[in-house]
Amino acid sequence: MIDRRTLLGTLGGVTVSGVAHSVVSASRSARANPAEPAGGLIDLHSHFLPDFYVRDAVQAGIAFPDGMPKWPSWSIGEHLAMMDSCGVDSAVLSLSSPGVLLGDTAQAAALARRVNDFAAEVTSGQPRLGFFASLPLPNVVDSVVEAVRALDDLGADGVVMMSNAAGMYLGNAALSPLMAALHARSAVVFVHPTSPPNAAAVNLGLPASMMEFLFDTARTVVDLLMLGTIDRYPNIRWVLTHGGGVLPLLSDRVDFFRSQVGIKAPTMSDILQSMWFDLAGTPAPRQLPALVSAVGTEHLVYGSDFCFTPLDAVRQQIQSLDASTPSEVFANWRRATSDNARRLLGDI
Numbered sequence: 007m008i009d010r011r012t013l014l015g016t017l018g019g020v021t022v023s024g025v026a027h028s029v030v031s032a033s034r035s036a037r038a039n040p041a042e043p044a045g046g047l048i049d050l051h052s053h054f055l056p057d058f059y060v061r062d063a064v065q066a067g068i069a070f071p072d073g074m075p076k077w078p079s080w081s082i083g084e085h086l087a088m089m090d091s092c093g094v095d096s097a098v099l100s101l102s103s104p105g106v107l108l109g110d111t112a113q114a115a116a117l118a119r120r121v122n123d124f125a126a127e128v129t130s131g132q133p134r135l136g137f138f139a140s141l142p143l144p145n146v147v148d149s150v151v152e153a154v155r156a157l158d159d160l161g162a163d164g165v166v167m168m169s170n171a172a173g174m175y176l177g178n179a180a181l182s183p184l185m186a187a188l189h190a191r192s193a194v195v196f197v198h199p200t201s202p203p204n205a206a207a208v209n210l211g212l213p214a215s216m217m218e219f220l221f222d223t224a225r226t227v228v229d230l231l232m233l234g235t236i237d238r239y240p241n242i243r244w245v246l247t248h249g250g251g252v253l254p255l256l257s258d259r260v261d262f263f264r265s266q267v268g269i270k271a272p273t274m275s276d277i278l279q280s281m282w283f284d285l286a287g288t289p290a291p292r293q294l295p296a297l298v299s300a301v302g303t304e305h306l307v308y309g310s311d312f313c314f315t316p317l318d319a320v321r322q323q324i325q326s327l328d329a330s331t332p333s334e335v336f337a338n339w340r341r342a343t344s345d346n347a348r349r350l351l352g353d354i
């Protein structure tokens with residue numbers, strides 16, 4: 007029987023998201039879509055990882071983020087090299103899970119400021135790069151202050167929120183002041199999955215990014231729907247990762263349960279079609295058709311998930327999309343997702 011450490015090491019050597027299907031399909035990619043032009047991608051799911059942040063996380067006892075065997079390495083040079091070698095024209099950087107809440111809510115606000123100042127500095131003078139600002143949730147007041155500073159003063163392209171913050175999911179009424187501030191600015195909110203609060207009880211000893219991330223994205227969007235946040239703050243532009251996780255498969259089921267208590271609108275389908283979805287992870291070949299059947303293609307954007315997905319795996323996932331994306335879905339998935347990203351964010 008393979009032991010857990012060996013398994014995690016193996017997984018860590020491949021990717022945070024797992025690319026089994028990508029690896030399988032990579033060998034087919036050379037002959038797939040031969041006329042497809044390389045390059046032109048806009049990457050909305052792209053992670054920076056400052057040294058000071060990793061030091062703080064390790065000091066806080068987080069040596070294995072979300073069950074992964076180690077923190078990945080990152081530098082702005084490595085990031086630009088990835089973009090060059092994978093045909094990514096521009097990218098919006100964000101901090102990944104676990105975000106700035108490393109256990110101490112009082113320190114999260116200071117860490118958010120430091121991370122956001124770093125992101126503003128590292129992207130200034132880099133016309134190919136933008137960033138989503140981190141927020142020190144679950145502290146709502148500090149998060150409003152930081153969101154306003156980042157969006158109004160630092161020039162952030164939006165904010166990133168973890169799918170939950172110490173168990174607080176995004177539909178929570180306590181978040182109303184933050185949602186109002188984001189609504190007033192028509193902000194882009196990039197929802198990145200993190201471990202659920204009971205991760206140790208349910209993750210089977212596996213990295214949370216393998217399964218729990220896909221469930222937690224769905225959990226927080228259902229929370230947003232059930233508690234009316236999306237209706238109350240319609241200007242917020244929500245971006246979900248990894249094709250929305252298991253959301254497309256839950257859509258009809260959530261509507262069925264709501265209809266049983268007389269709630270007919272908005273439907274889950276209405277809500278999903280108002281949101282945006284990146285294609286990070288393993289959308290091909292089986293997840294993408296389910297996502298497209300639920301939301302169409304006009305809100306799909308590209309995401310590499312670098313640096314938590316290593317360079318080789320980013321390449322394999324791109325090849326997998328080349329090989330497995332039906333021409334009736336996308337005549338040119340690179341151009342389509344980049345056009346969508348420009349409609350969401352303007353010229354980036």
Ligand SMILES: [Zn+2]
Binds near residue numbers: 051102103311314
């Ligand atoms: Zn990510």
